[in-house]
Amino acid sequence: MAPTAVLRLPARALLRPWALLRGVALGRTEAAAGIRNGARRFGSQHVLVEPAAAAGVAVMKLRNPPVNSLSLELLTELVISLEKLENDKVFRGVILTSDCPSVFSSGLDLRELCGRNPARYAEFWKAVQEMWLRFYLSNLVLVAAINGACPAGGCLLSLTCDYRVLADNPKYLMGLNETLLGIVAPFWFKDSIMNTIGHRATEQALQLGSLLPPAEALQVGMVDQVVPEDQLLSTALSVIAKWLAVPDHARQLTKSMIRQATADRLLKQRDADIQNFVSFISKDAIQKSLQTYLEKLKQKKG
Amino acid sequence: MAPTAVLRLPARALLRPWALLRGVALGRTEAAAGIRNGARRFGSQHVLVEPAAAAGVAVMKLRNPPVNSLSLELLTELVISLEKLENDKVFRGVILTSDCPSVFSSGLDLRELCGRNPARYAEFWKAVQEMWLRFYLSNLVLVAAINGACPAGGCLLSLTCDYRVLADNPKYLMGLNETLLGIVAPFWFKDSIMNTIGHRATEQALQLGSLLPPAEALQVGMVDQVVPEDQLLSTALSVIAKWLAVPDHARQLTKSMIRQATADRLLKQRDADIQNFVSFISKDAIQKSLQTYLEKLKQKKG
Amino acid sequence: MAPTAVLRLPARALLRPWALLRGVALGRTEAAAGIRNGARRFGSQHVLVEPAAAAGVAVMKLRNPPVNSLSLELLTELVISLEKLENDKVFRGVILTSDCPSVFSSGLDLRELCGRNPARYAEFWKAVQEMWLRFYLSNLVLVAAINGACPAGGCLLSLTCDYRVLADNPKYLMGLNETLLGIVAPFWFKDSIMNTIGHRATEQALQLGSLLPPAEALQVGMVDQVVPEDQLLSTALSVIAKWLAVPDHARQLTKSMIRQATADRLLKQRDADIQNFVSFISKDAIQKSLQTYLEKLKQKKG
Numbered sequence: 001m002a003p004t005a006v007l008r009l010p011a012r013a014l015l016r017p018w019a020l021l022r023g024v025a026l027g028r029t030e031a032a033a034g035i036r037n038g039a040r041r042f043g044s045q046h047v048l049v050e051p052a053a054a055a056g057v058a059v060m061k062l063r064n065p066p067v068n069s070l071s072l073e074l075l076t077e078l079v080i081s082l083e084k085l086e087n088d089k090v091f092r093g094v095i096l097t098s099d100c101p102s103v104f105s106s107g108l109d110l111r112e113l114c115g116r117n118p119a120r121y122a123e124f125w126k127a128v129q130e131m132w133l134r135f136y137l138s139n140l141v142l143v144a145a146i147n148g149a150c151p152a153g154g155c156l157l158s159l160t161c162d163y164r165v166l167a168d169n170p171k172y173l174m175g176l177n178e179t180l181l182g183i184v185a186p187f188w189f190k191d192s193i194m195n196t197i198g199h200r201a202t203e204q205a206l207q208l209g210s211l212l213p214p215a216e217a218l219q220v221g222m223v224d225q226v227v228p229e230d231q232l233l234s235t236a237l238s239v240i241a242k243w244l245a246v247p248d249h250a251r252q253l254t255k256s257m258i259r260q261a262t263a264d265r266l267l268k269q270r271d272a273d274i275q276n277f278v279s280f281i282s283k284d285a286i287q288k289s290l291q292t293y294l295e296k297l298k299q300k301k302g
Numbered sequence: 303m304a305p306t307a308v309l310r311l312p313a314r315a316l317l318r319p320w321a322l323l324r325g326v327a328l329g330r331t332e333a334a335a336g337i338r339n340g341a342r343r344f345g346s347q348h349v350l351v352e353p354a355a356a357a358g359v360a361v362m363k364l365r366n367p368p369v370n371s372l373s374l375e376l377l378t379e380l381v382i383s384l385e386k387l388e389n390d391k392v393f394r395g396v397i398l399t400s401d402c403p404s405v406f407s408s409g410l411d412l413r414e415l416c417g418r419n420p421a422r423y424a425e426f427w428k429a430v431q432e433m434w435l436r437f438y439l440s441n442l443v444l445v446a447a448i449n450g451a452c453p454a455g456g457c458l459l460s461l462t463c464d465y466r467v468l469a470d471n472p473k474y475l476m477g478l479n480e481t482l483l484g485i486v487a488p489f490w491f492k493d494s495i496m497n498t499i500g501h502r503a504t505e506q507a508l509q510l511g512s513l514l515p516p517a518e519a520l521q522v523g524m525v526d527q528v529v530p531e532d533q534l535l536s537t538a539l540s541v542i543a544k545w546l547a548v549p550d551h552a553r554q555l556t557k558s559m560i561r562q563a564t565a566d567r568l569l570k571q572r573d574a575d576i577q578n579f580v581s582f583i584s585k586d587a588i589q590k591s592l593q594t595y596l597e598k599l600k601q602k603k604g
Numbered sequence: 605m606a607p608t609a610v611l612r613l614p615a616r617a618l619l620r621p622w623a624l625l626r627g628v629a630l631g632r633t634e635a636a637a638g639i640r641n642g643a644r645r646f647g648s649q650h651v652l653v654e655p656a657a658a659a660g661v662a663v664m665k666l667r668n669p670p671v672n673s674l675s676l677e678l679l680t681e682l683v684i685s686l687e688k689l690e691n692d693k694v695f696r697g698v699i700l701t702s703d704c705p706s707v708f709s710s711g712l713d714l715r716e717l718c719g720r721n722p723a724r725y726a727e728f729w730k731a732v733q734e735m736w737l738r739f740y741l742s743n744l745v746l747v748a749a750i751n752g753a754c755p756a757g758g759c760l761l762s763l764t765c766d767y768r769v770l771a772d773n774p775k776y777l778m779g780l781n782e783t784l785l786g787i788v789a790p791f792w793f794k795d796s797i798m799n800t801i802g803h804r805a806t807e808q809a810l811q812l813g814s815l816l817p818p819a820e821a822l823q824v825g826m827v828d829q830v831v832p833e834d835q836l837l838s839t840a841l842s843v844i845a846k847w848l849a850v851p852d853h854a855r856q857l858t859k860s861m862i863r864q865a866t867a868d869r870l871l872k873q874r875d876a877d878i879q880n881f882v883s884f885i886s887k888d889a890i891q892k893s894l895q896t897y898l899e900k901l902k903q904k905k906g
Contacts, residue, residue, distance in 0.1 A: 179854040187861055195501045199799045200825055207858050208850060221502055250481040251509050257489055258505055497803045523804055548812060552783040556811050559791055
């Protein structure tokens, strides 16, 4: 399992990811690869975007095999892809799903958290923040069609969506399980889940690092619906149709009114949050614990 | 459907609505129209107040046919009536209900939102704020006996109460459906519903403008109880008896401790909220959308 | 029922209760009374601490017959005992339960609230605050095994824990019933219950002073589990084993991230909160109401 080749982006580019489309990154983008229903299909190395069988809806598929680890590269491409859709008047809603079997996303790429230098950790964390801010505040309707395991950062990504449908498979566990790796979900992960399942359920889920099977994820409110796997996409399409029946402007202002305060908590202390992360992840004890975990993963696969 | 004749009140009168009782408005009040159980019956043009068949309890009925639109006049009379009850030591609790068949209240009177001048919009919005603040912070026990449809501002009014009983009729839909009209519920509408059904359910209900039938309203917590329509008043009376068994002083301090922070958010930016409303409602696009909606309503009735 | 003899502690000692262990109070502590599994057993007059039949777990039993009233003495001993366990590396979790039949704790000792002088009220209230702050923020895992009635301050104590198991007995009522005594739970009692059962359920429970039987306490989320009384301790042990499977450091940081803001609200206005309490409790009307209630209790027992 060789480390993924990773794009080195200037940090400020993350704030304006669409700028990348006119530079180096553009070369990697198969822009306008297809037209259907008047909507373009495009993709980058790890994110495939195609129009859905419904007007105004795109399907965004994570494609970073084997487990959709959120590397710096994937995070950057996710933000760029969302930005493109937001700037394209054809699209009003996005269904977010996985192109890898059995896994929605395994969360942050552990190789980004081990053996790197502080500047790189900072760059990576800024990209995680950026992904969360962009998806959480997107003016598009976002529906997660969760077709696989959904731990940690994968769960966080799904929590940014407006609605979550989970395929009914007992192996598709979901939750913010950071504590089990000996690390701590930052406050905005906590805010995301607390806004979804409430204060009390968060106290338990976050301290225990609970990974819940579909029935429990539904009961606690971590997902809105559980359906047989073969109905996942059709359900997501029905749901998004309901959301798109609402006038965009009123819905967007309402979404922003509800979510902005939560986003502002991070925006007001973004640099401090990066510093916290870098100093935490650089600790010997944390590095040791993550290295051990990575070794185990490799042996398991070997 | 002729526009309702509307009282022109100096804005400051809304802050001290009882002052009106000693002026012009007093003439319209059939004060002390009846005495029963030592309690007075009174009413204004659009609000009928009478003692209930239980000590210390008044029934306040909205009477603005056909659908209890919250006009400036009705809002003002609601506040005046509540103030009178608060100042009358006989009363400790109020059951709020509708005198119009099938509708609790259709919400803000759309004729107040169309084709008026900014000063009038400001006056109207101040009255909406005043209604919310007075009812939300009332030291009386307020129980809503919801005997009809309860959208938008009607839902808001019911959310100010301490308890909500809804008659079990599939036509009695309830919710803050502003987005469906292309408008946005202000932050204190959002706070009211979030305090009632929680953050996650609010994200959905408010963005989708959901109007829920009784079973769903109960499940999400928008009402506390659903009962057959012929048991609505008796249930409300049983409920209020339970609340009145608690010593007033302790209950009032507790209510204020829980609710004051939410009210303060509006109190601290009341003028800015009025300006927001006036500039939003004055927009051509909004006016057009509301006019179209009003025309449809008239044709429907014509 | 003679008033309990009460330790007179300098107020500052409450901030560093372990200091008492090296002074007068130490004499009352049967330290190191037993060793089992390498863990020490100790106790004070009203709090018995013994190792559980599980590594790293202590059982802390309240023993202030007949009803575990939270006197100044008991509160102080609770804090000292917790502090000792936190400083003893053998222990990682505590099961909190009662040594008195049928009562977990009846709440604040009413004799502390009647006929005392302001300085004493202030001392007592500081001890109540201290208990809440220490238990709510403890870095140990705290599981309440509630084996009896659990009103008012008893309920508050259980709400500081990470998990609550309640024995299934219809007499074991639970809730913050302060309003029924004509008094008002302070804001941090309110915050504790709101973080547990949410905003709407708190509005009702706190205003009505609801005391809920096990099934209702479970439904509203006031407890996490209800089990037959003879399975209470074994369930608590299973639960705590699950919590102790999480690495301490990550769990503790997560707990603190979730709870610190709530604790800070009290920490920032601790003195003002004491002054509020003293002036409230000193009022003639409140004293009269409490005296009457105490007289009734004595007659009931006489």
